[in-house]
Amino acid sequence: MAENEKRTMLERLFGRRKDQTGPNVADVPPAPQADDSPLSPIVQPPAVADTPPAGAAEPRPVAETDDTPPAPFLPDAPRETAPEAAAPESMEPEPEPAPAAPVPAPGKPASWWQRLTAGLKRTSSSIGTGITDLFTKRKFDAATLEELEDILIQADLGVAMAARVTEAIGKGRHDRAIDPDEVKGVLAREIEAVLVPVAKPLVVAADKKPFVILMVGVNGSGKTTTIGKLAAKYRAEGRSVMLAAGDTFRAAAVEQLKVWGTRTGATVVARDQGADAAGLAFDALQSARDTGTDVLIVDTAGRLQNKAGLMAELEKIVRVMRKMDAEAPHAVLLVLDATTGQNALNQAEIFGKTAGVTGLVMTKLDGTARGGILVALADKTGLPVHFIGVGEGVEDLEPFTARDFARAIAGLDA
Template sequence: MGIFSFLKRQKTQREQEPEVSAPLEAKLSRTRSKFRDNLLDFMLGNKPINADLLEELESQLIMADVGIEATARVMSVLNRQVSRSEVGDSTALRQALQLELVKLLTAVEQPLEIPDSDSPFVILVVGVNGSGKTTTIGKLAKQLQDGGKSVMLAAGDTFRAAAVEQLQTWGERNNVPVISQGSGADSASVIFDAVQSAKARGIDVLIADTAGRLHTQNNLMEELQKVKRVIGKLDPTAPHETLIVLDGGTGQNALNQARQFHETMQLTGMVVTKLDGTAKGGVIFAIAEHLGLPIRFIGVGEKVEDLEVFEAERYVNALVSGS
């Protein structure tokens, strides 16, 4: 079958089942409202471009959580286009802005791809408490299973009994095996056992949960490094994906979390969750500008299909296009 690509599969699902889920515009309504009401409405009406309009645009981008650096990059391009008379009025400026926002995110639009292999593809999932980590694992497992992959889960969050129970519920619901030990067990030991079991059973994908922790807790971050070393003893190429789950509602703090986890764990991908319930979805632009790490998925609702592959143009269009 070759490489399993979420992007291709989800695009096909949207084409075949257009009525199954609400449009992305509706799911991102709060961030969309912030962009449109505060950022774009003052640009309506073919107004001439002047210094005041450009200054207002810059301020509104920063207020929309796009971030200072990402805003500076976008404004540099727009100012240059204005000075060359390539953009003549506010309508054209709005179109140019949309294009630059897409360009900013295109670099991090890299769907998770899982190659066929005799060994399990190991995904290590990290993040702080409350980010939606365990729920994301359950949804991802279901999507992988629907795509024809055999899946196993490792309940490595041994400090929170509810996390183990939640993962076991997902497993029972979808007939996915879950490897777990008692509360307070060594997380590295649980995940080591899970990798061994996945190899023995010929499982395609193992998704390992870890205890939620603050990015400032050095001792707990060191424990994550231990988990990574233990996995490497069974498969030197694993984990094949180290995925951080970020709560989009925390705004710029999500960026700080990602930066600290990346320094410790060398992240390979990100999931930004809870974007349906926040007006801070602009933080994705700041994350893209600062880290350049692939954004694999966005979480935009409670349903399994609401864990969506991140697509730059579709995301920007959902925020700024239309009436």
């Protein structure tokens, strides 16, 4: 009776395999294989019927194997299902990500005005938010003017410029409501008036061949990158360009200039690290003259304006080049980092005395909320501002225009 119950239980569990295993029982030795297969009790009757009389006594050992508990096999049986084994195969046809993440077609490049306003966003937001908060919450009076002056000073426009703007805004407007946009309009006009005299393009004289540009500035101001951008600009105009890797203290600067030379198609003159910068400048000038190069741009090592020895080296570079060309360099551009704030005024003064700076390039205006320093520089030094940079791209260095800068920094439309 117990044997029938066990058989019934096993048939319920393995009923679907009964037909499949039946035909193979004749090939399996009765006693040894019964221990390894839970299906032996199910196929026992056919095995006894086909076995010769001599082996009729052997079914009892097979019956004894029925005492082997099937429990160890029960957890495994449901898991051996074909669908799970095929699951990875069903996932393989799915990798079609291209339509889900299409590469956008390149759009129309941003205009210079768009790049300028984006680059000056931090400065214009600082000034504009302060003006809006100030002139929408209270009546225009002396206290309001004082707070406006503080806002402009914090943007590095300088004390003199801030006082000039507040004075212009205060005329005829006391004790009455004033719109923030009206204040921004006055601010833009006053800034433009200061910048117009210094907004001068750098003219490459056709009768100066090569036209020599000497780049100077402190460490990290962006001289080498600016040189690369200028090279790209002049090459786009169809001019031949030579770059002199005069920053012989820093091997990375030489390699960086070589990369720019490759990108722009400019010739690069370089020497070993530690070579004499003045001698390199002289050799580059000689090579540029021999090859009829249009523009020669000479890089120099970054140096702090308070280092007398390094500043004297700049004087030597100028002196040596003038042995070959009495008018060289034809332009000495001081590259100023806008993020240095008021320290830029000191740099302009010292480099002006040492290297005879003829014009300014202001970089990294997109990295500060104090872009007003350019206004303070123009107001105090009167040096021409040739280019400004508002980003890392080649197109982010452009000739300086007073009106665009004034309206962008005030947060007004073009």
